[in-house]
Amino acid sequence: MEKGRGMKLLETVGLTMSFGGLVALDDVDFSVGKGELRGIIGPNGAGKTTFFNVITGYLKPTKGKTLLDGEDISGLPPHTISQRGISRTFQITNIFPEMTVYESIWAGINSRTKQPWNPFVRADTIGDISRKAGEICELVGLSDKMNLVSENLSHGDQRVLEIAIALSTDPILLLLDEPTQGVSPKEIDNLLEVIEKVSQVTTTIMIEHDMNIALSLSGTITVFNEGRIIAGGSPSEISESEEVQEIYLGIG
Amino acid sequence: MELRDSSPKGGVIGGGIQGISKRIGSKLSLFIFFVVVIVLILIGPVLPPGLMSLVLEMMILSIFAMGYDILLGYTEQCSLGHSLFFGVGAYGIVLSVLHLNAGFWVALLIAVALSFTFAFLEGLISVRLSEAYFVIITALFFSIFYLLALSMTWLTGGDDGLSVEIPPVSLGFASFSIYNSLVNFYLVLFFLIATYIILARIVSSPLGRVFISIRENQERARFLGYNVFRYKLAAFILSAVFAGLSGALYAIRLRYGNADFFSFMWSVNPIVWSLLGGMGTLIGPCIGVVIMSLFQYYVSAWWSQYLVIVGVLIIVVLRVSPKGIVGYIKSKREEALSGEG
């Protein structure tokens, strides 16, 4: 169903996640190619976030496996998977409240250095990291807010920061979980610009609740429902699909 | 340690980034630290015995407090069991001198090494647990040691403890008797300075930043690729080592060690110090130490129930500024600074 451009960067085979009696993911075969901007849509409870949780190691799948660039990463802990190159944002803003924008991004970049736990140098003086932090801030448009404390940012800016932090680890795959959640119409355009810019740099999978946004941004779309993938294809194919429209009937 | 925008080391970026060190106010802290150290160096010879004992106590406990701040203030792990390491440090020195006939430095080294070892072993078990579970398991551990210390009187002397004759401090070129109060004073001062320098450097280093990230949002840090358990364990061991050092110095000062070193009081005190003075600031808990020590020294003379005042003080301080005294000062400063800008 999906046409992957280029090599498969991420692939799941028969991924299943059940909690007691509840099956959140049901035999999911998914793949995304390098350079794609893949949108994932589906009604609430369809298993989209659970999918992210399993891929990133937050949950251990009941069955099936996940392959990153051909390597099996199933069952690895979150920090290891992050080190392998998968980075994510969260549906509910998950930033470092009392750290500044700069410090937050600094933390991400630092995690990729050879000795992130170095107790001997002064963090300030690592020029490499501060340069990269500046670059990321410029990319997402937060350069003039670098010294602001995270919790004082507007919600829209916090969502942008969320993405910036995920980017700071130089990932090969970026997972965005409903990035536009709760963002005011004023700030949404800016956020979408950022997502577009970001997706040109990194392979991106984006869960999006708003159909319009998903259709306009993504190159390819995957549709989840009740833990299964029920459709996939180009935005026009999906928006014309009767199956998909049925699922969304009654849902805003 | 300069402001980015005034010193383009390692590349200039836009309008300048507030250096991390400025953010943690270390310029002011360092200044205060230097002043305090110089004052201490100077007043050593002229302190009357009563005051000297007080200052000595404050210095030794500040070492404990700063180490504990790394745990509570920087990685938000509230251990209710650090009296274990305080006691291990004390008995480490006392027992090495008594049974192994160890010299001063060797005994001290053993005390610190023992603290390190116990912290490593306990940490492997305890650090994995979260919040309240962590608090209780650390309490369980220290309680076991306290009870054992009380009952195994053949080893520990129980409540009465073991008196010991501290060997002289040899510095290669000369030997100094610890019974000379000046020697004791400058020795402790040396360790205090060393502790501050080590911990201040750690806090402003990448390691310190990771600690802070873990405190701010543990999950997020994990998803950034940090093995959070290892870092929390490192903080645990670090804090324990300094607790052990201060326990050893305290035993040296008292010339004995007893089961009380393991008691609940020494587990609760660090928390109270941190709270009064301000967690996550290194010098905050030292201020807590100073306040509590002054209280104990002066107020307890005329009202033995001075702890009531401490209790009230705790509640009042928390109401006014949950970040303790240092937090209060910092926020006043920020207000003033942003008012000008």
Place this chain on the structure above:
Amino acid sequence: MIPLETIYTFIFLLVDGFLWGLIIALIALGLSFIFGMMRIVNMAHGDIYMVGAVLSLYVLGWFGSFWLALLIVPLVIGLICIPTERFVLRPFEGRPAVTMIATVGIAFIIQQTVLATYGGIPKKMPDPWPMVINFLGVGYPGYRILIACISVVVLAGLWLFLFRTSYGILIRATIQDREMASAIGINDNRIRMTTFALGGVFAALGGVLAAPICQVFYLMGNDVILLCFIVVIVGGLGSLKGTLLASLVICTLEAAMTIVLKPIEARVAIFAVMILVLIFRPRGLFGR
């Protein structure tokens, strides 16, 4: 063959331990409530227990009746807890660590006030029911049987309240899921006050019950509070049945061990067992 006497001694130890477990269960349940509601570790809980014991001594002295003390002391303390929560703890709402330390402050105040008024000398309370109940040909102290009966009645009453009344169900719901409860409009503040007061009542009740069998001393709370924390944690946070079960098992087990170990050693042993439990069940026995 084990001599009959030893068997009897062992059974007595077990029963004593079990009784103590009932008292601890009462106190620990109070702690568990408070933790479940406010997510704070109430460091003053042991001192509320102590005040219950001390006050009962005073009531006995003034009115001559232990039974009166049993009735009014817990109620009085519960009433005192209400303004305490409102004015001392409420301002710290939402910050568990800070609230916890505030309770440390309260603990200091309570302990030292008692020291100043009641004094530092442990006193013994006379046996309120110096009867010996003959059971299976062996005599057993009547008062202790009374403790068992009273505790069971109170626990049964608590169960009825929590599982059979609407207010009780509300409380359980709030303990299980705080966010959900406030989302469906449960009056948070009133419930906070009630549960804190309830927690205090139980601690005080435990104190009154314990007074005749312990030395009433201004520091008696410290010992008890550690045990209560352990019981709540090992039972599993948020699980009332876990707390109950853990109290009974731990206290009985510890008492049983004193047949071969000294009391201090038995305590060390039980603590070690608790650590083992936490290693294999990092969230306690029934914790979420």
